[in-house]
Amino acid sequence: MAALDELTTEAPAEPPSRGLGPGRALIGVGRRLWRWLTSMRTALILLFLLALAAIPGSLLPQRNLNIDKVNQYLAQHPTLGPLLDHLWAYNVFASPWFSAIYLLLFVSLVGCLIPRLRAHIAAVMRVPPEAPSRLDRLPAHAESLDLPGDPAEIAGRLNDLLRKRRFRVKVREQAGGGLTVSAEKGHLKETGNILFHFSLLAILIAVALGSWYGYHADRLVVQGADQGFCNTLQQYDEYGLGARVSPGSLEPFCLDLTSFEAKYLSNGEPSVYKAFVDYTLGDGPAKSTTIQVNHPLRLSHARIYLLGTGYAPVVKYTDKYGHSQTEVAPFLSSDAMQTSSGVIEFPDANVDPAKGVDPNHKQQVAFSGIYLPTVPSDPSVGQSAFPAERNPALMLTEYQGDLGLDAGIPSSVYSLDQHQIDTGRLNKVGDPIQLKPGQTKTLSDGTTIQFLGTRPWATMQVRYDPGETLVLVGAVCLLLGLIVMLLGRRLRVWFRIPPQGPVTAGALARSVYPGFTAEFESIVQDTRADQSRPTSRGTQ
Amino acid sequence: MAALSDHLLLLAILAYALAMLTYAAEYAFGNRSVVARVAVREHRRELVGAGAPVVDTLDEPGPVDLLDEPQPTEPQPTGPGADPRIAVWAGRAAATLTLVGWLAHLGCVVTRGFAAHRVPWGNMYEFVLAVTLVGATAWFVLLLRRPSIRPLGLFVTLALVILLGIDGVKLYTPVAPLVPALNSYWLKIHVTAAVTASGILMVGFVAAALTLIRTGHEAGKTRFPYSLGARLPAADGLERLAFRLHAFAFPIWTFAIICGAIWAEAAWGRYWGWDPKETWAFIAWVIYAGYLHARATPSVKRTIATWIAVVGWGAMMVNLFVVNLVVSGLHSYAGVN
Numbered sequence: 001m002a003a004l005d006e007l008t009t010e011a012p013a014e015p016p017s018r019g020l021g022p023g024r025a026l027i028g029v030g031r032r033l034w035r036w037l038t039s040m041r042t043a044l045i046l047l048f049l050l051a052l053a054a055i056p057g058s059l060l061p062q063r064n065l066n067i068d069k070v071n072q073y074l075a076q077h078p079t080l081g082p083l084l085d086h087l088w089a090y091n092v093f094a095s096p097w098f099s100a101i102y103l104l105l106f107v108s109l110v111g112c113l114i115p116r117l118r119a120h121i122a123a124v125m126r127v128p129p130e131a132p133s134r135l136d137r138l139p140a141h142a143e144s145l146d147l148p149g150d151p152a153e154i155a156g157r158l159n160d161l162l163r164k165r166r167f168r169v170k171v172r173e174q175a176g177g178g179l180t181v182s183a184e185k186g187h188l189k190e191t192g193n194i195l196f197h198f199s200l201l202a203i204l205i206a207v208a209l210g211s212w213y214g215y216h217a218d219r220l221v222v223q224g225a226d227q228g229f230c231n232t233l234q235q236y237d238e239y240g241l242g243a244r245v246s247p248g249s250l251e252p253f254c255l256d257l258t259s260f261e262a263k264y265l266s267n268g269e270p271s272v273y274k275a276f277v278d279y280t281l282g283d284g285p286a287k288s289t290t291i292q293v294n295h296p297l298r299l300s301h302a303r304i305y306l307l308g309t310g311y312a313p314v315v316k317y318t319d320k321y322g323h324s325q326t327e328v329a330p331f332l333s334s335d336a337m338q339t340s341s342g343v344i345e346f347p348d349a350n351v352d353p354a355k356g357v358d359p360n361h362k363q364q365v366a367f368s369g370i371y372l373p374t375v376p377s378d379p380s381v382g383q384s385a386f387p388a389e390r391n392p393a394l395m396l397t398e399y400q401g402d403l404g405l406d407a408g409i410p411s412s413v414y415s416l417d418q419h420q421i422d423t424g425r426l427n428k429v430g431d432p433i434q435l436k437p438g439q440t441k442t443l444s445d446g447t448t449i450q451f452l453g454t455r456p457w458a459t460m461q462v463r464y465d466p467g468e469t470l471v472l473v474g475a476v477c478l479l480l481g482l483i484v485m486l487l488g489r490r491l492r493v494w495f496r497i498p499p500q501g502p503v504t505a506g507a508l509a510r511s512v513y514p515g516f517t518a519e520f521e522s523i524v525q526d527t528r529a530d531q532s533r534p535t536s537r538g539t540q
Numbered sequence: 541m542a543a544l545s546d547h548l549l550l551l552a553i554l555a556y557a558l559a560m561l562t563y564a565a566e567y568a569f570g571n572r573s574v575v576a577r578v579a580v581r582e583h584r585r586e587l588v589g590a591g592a593p594v595v596d597t598l599d600e601p602g603p604v605d606l607l608d609e610p611q612p613t614e615p616q617p618t619g620p621g622a623d624p625r626i627a628v629w630a631g632r633a634a635a636t637l638t639l640v641g642w643l644a645h646l647g648c649v650v651t652r653g654f655a656a657h658r659v660p661w662g663n664m665y666e667f668v669l670a671v672t673l674v675g676a677t678a679w680f681v682l683l684l685r686r687p688s689i690r691p692l693g694l695f696v697t698l699a700l701v702i703l704l705g706i707d708g709v710k711l712y713t714p715v716a717p718l719v720p721a722l723n724s725y726w727l728k729i730h731v732t733a734a735v736t737a738s739g740i741l742m743v744g745f746v747a748a749a750l751t752l753i754r755t756g757h758e759a760g761k762t763r764f765p766y767s768l769g770a771r772l773p774a775a776d777g778l779e780r781l782a783f784r785l786h787a788f789a790f791p792i793w794t795f796a797i798i799c800g801a802i803w804a805e806a807a808w809g810r811y812w813g814w815d816p817k818e819t820w821a822f823i824a825w826v827i828y829a830g831y832l833h834a835r836a837t838p839s840v841k842r843t844i845a846t847w848i849a850v851v852g853w854g855a856m857m858v859n860l861f862v863v864n865l866v867v868s869g870l871h872s873y874a875g876v877n
Contacts, residue, residue, distance in 0.1 A: 041840075
């Protein structure tokens with residue numbers, strides 16, 4: 001991929017192939033392919049393909065962003081959905097075709113950058129070229145500059161003047177006795193150009209590093225020292241490990257939520273979410289800190305983000321044998337007003353102390369519940385009116401039977417096993433009850449349930465991305481290169497000083513930019529102004 | 541304050557619309573002197589004499605940019621149906637009305653900020669207000685530096701009236717504090733950069749679209765959009781203006797994306813996650829990068845390059861309207877119901 005302000009250097013014509021050996025033919029094809037790939041045209045086409053290929057990623061639901069939406073889309077489009085799935089349409093940015101485009105683009109970039117880098121280094125090393133024979137044919141030129149002194153003095157003064165303006169200068173003697181002064185500046189422009197494109201490469205490499213050696217994991221943490229978690233995969237609800245990450249190498253830390261502060265505007269929109277946490281690193285002492293939106297906890301490797309919050313009702317159940325158990329069950333909110341639902345399970349309930357568990361006639365207890373932090377003025381609405389706990393109530397429906405926890409099949413902790421209900425192994429008991437915090441109610445079978453209150457919970461995301469710093473450095477270099485490239489001006493100026501008579505000058509810019517003539521005129525003006533001052537060599 | 545801001549928006553739209561009408565009057569009655577004034581004088585450099593080793597790397601001399609260097613105004617033949625006096629009067633009135641609109645627009649944004657006690661670009665309504673303000677400001681700066689581009693005013697005010705009209709009617713949101721996710725100093729940096737880049741790209745788009753119209757006109761096309769080209773400055777000058785605006789805005793857009801990535805790292809735990817807004821910012825960036833490359837490649841026709849710039853603005857508009865209103869993502873701060 002050629003860069004701004006210049007065309008790709010045309011490769012020299014291929015030598016006519018003598019004797020068509022298969023190897024030579026193959027090399028020829030390879031060369032042509034390489035030339036095609038590194039041409040500007042191809043690079044432009046690839047750039048557009050890249051833009052085009054990104055579009056479905058923004059319009060179709062993506063697995064990495066929202067897997068529920070993907071499943072919903074698949075359910076709604078039974079024919080088209082699976083077809084698109086085969087085309088990686090729900091994972092566009094990790095799809096082979098998207099990768100193919102950007103990898104080809106980067107190969108093209110490398111193929112173009114390396115020759116350009118070589119050419120640029122050569123250009124920087126080279127002395128400014130000799131003046132063209134006819135300066136008056138250049139886009140900007142000045143004639144009859146009447147400068148005093150002999151040619152050597154004039155050349156000396158011009159040399160100083162141009163160097164002050166950051167030109168690289170070369171004075172040459174002419175066959176006829178005169179002198180020429182060649183000056184050049186603006187190599188920074190191409191330097192910026194090359195820096196910009198190398199930064200792109202650096203960013204790509206850093207992104208790859210991050211995806212190989214990074215990881216992320218989510219965990220819902222209920223308030224309380226008994227509810228904390230440690231940075232091991234078993235303790236996460238969901239996680240993704242890079243290809244080169246071993247589960248044992250995660251940074252050792254443990255964290256628990258000590259309290260949570262949430263403030264809301266009058267319309268229910270959150271204004272402050274603040275999680276107060278205690279954490280330990282390895283065997284170190286416990287430290288306290290806060291985690292907020294926009295302010296993650298940054299450990300030496302991992303960073304911990306606050307993603308969301310909700311309520312976990314605390315319920316005490318006393319079974320028919322008088323045995324009490326207390327459960328804390330995080331409920332998930334389904335709307336912005338924290339209307340929350342979940343289940344509270346008591347698998348050890350109703351076990352006859354004399355007989356033990358009867359596997360064929362389990363009397364496990366579970367409650368499916370809805371929690372409203374603020375019961376609306378019209379209770380039939382069934383949705384919370386405000387996200388803070390202004391008028392909380394917990395609605396519970398009791399189930400008894402076999403919860404299906406022993407089957408060894410992982411199940412959601414936020415809903416009951418529908419299969420157990422459908423097959424009649426888990427049955428609804430009595431009517432739904434409503435509880436205020438602190439309230440106790442006796443159920444139809446004589447057991448009691450008490451709603452002790454709620455604890456807040458927070459979802460935390462743990463992330464580690466080792467490529468991040470390099471991406472940032474790459475991005476800063478990219479921007480620097482871009483600015484230098486766009487601001488830089490390549491300019492060449494020549495002065496021809498004959499043995500006798502007036503000096504002529506001319507200038508040429510790589511691309512004629514605004515202010516080009518003005519810059520040249522200001523240089524010429526300076527040479528004129530300069531003659532009024534005595535120069536170091538003027539008195540000799 | 542909030543009510544004042546709303547009234548000022550109305551005033552701004554009204555003034556811009558009137559300015560548009562007077563620009564149209566200037567357009568209709570004006571002679572073609574403007575066109576002639578900026579007619580391109582090709583300064584084709586001839587090859588430097590043989591034996592000089594310098595020609596190899598000095599490609600693309602290009603015409604000298606007349607838009608930058610004031611040319612002596614020569615009396616020009618008057619076009620049919622033209623009345624220069626009306627045109628001059630209308631032109632001045634249009635510029636004044638645009639200034640009135642701009643002042644009201646500025647007042648609208650500033651009072652909005654005071655009413656909300658924060659930077660006034662926290663939702664989509666305010667974002668569009670700010671982008672158009674930057675666009676109008678960029679237009680004034682250009683107009684002061686190069687009065688010869690005044691005929692473009694008709695199209696700039698048209699773009700302003702359309703965007704502000706949609707903004708006021710469809711996107712209006714009452715003043716409200718920021719959601720916590722937006723409560724960061726990065727809002728000031730990231731969104732300000734995005735607003736600035738978008739505003740300048742808007743004027744760049746107008747210049748690019750008019751370049752295409754004018755190029756078609758110069759090629760002898762007379763159908764509707766090309767007929768507008770009759771009183772526009774020469775295509776070459778317009779094309780360079782479009783390029784310069786894009787070249788100026790592109791690093792700012794890049795900066796906006798980088799700041800967004802830094803903020804996303806702090807807010808969402810990753811610097812890049814292909815959220816729809818991010819994806820479309822990337823798409824627009826790639827298209828504009830393609831434009832700058834195409835513009836710098838002599839084998840690519842200038843009209844093709846200019847088309848790419850127009851497509852780039854299309855991506856910006858998709859990012860603003862479609863992503864905010866149709867697609868849901870993390871950047872859902874439009875606040876429009």
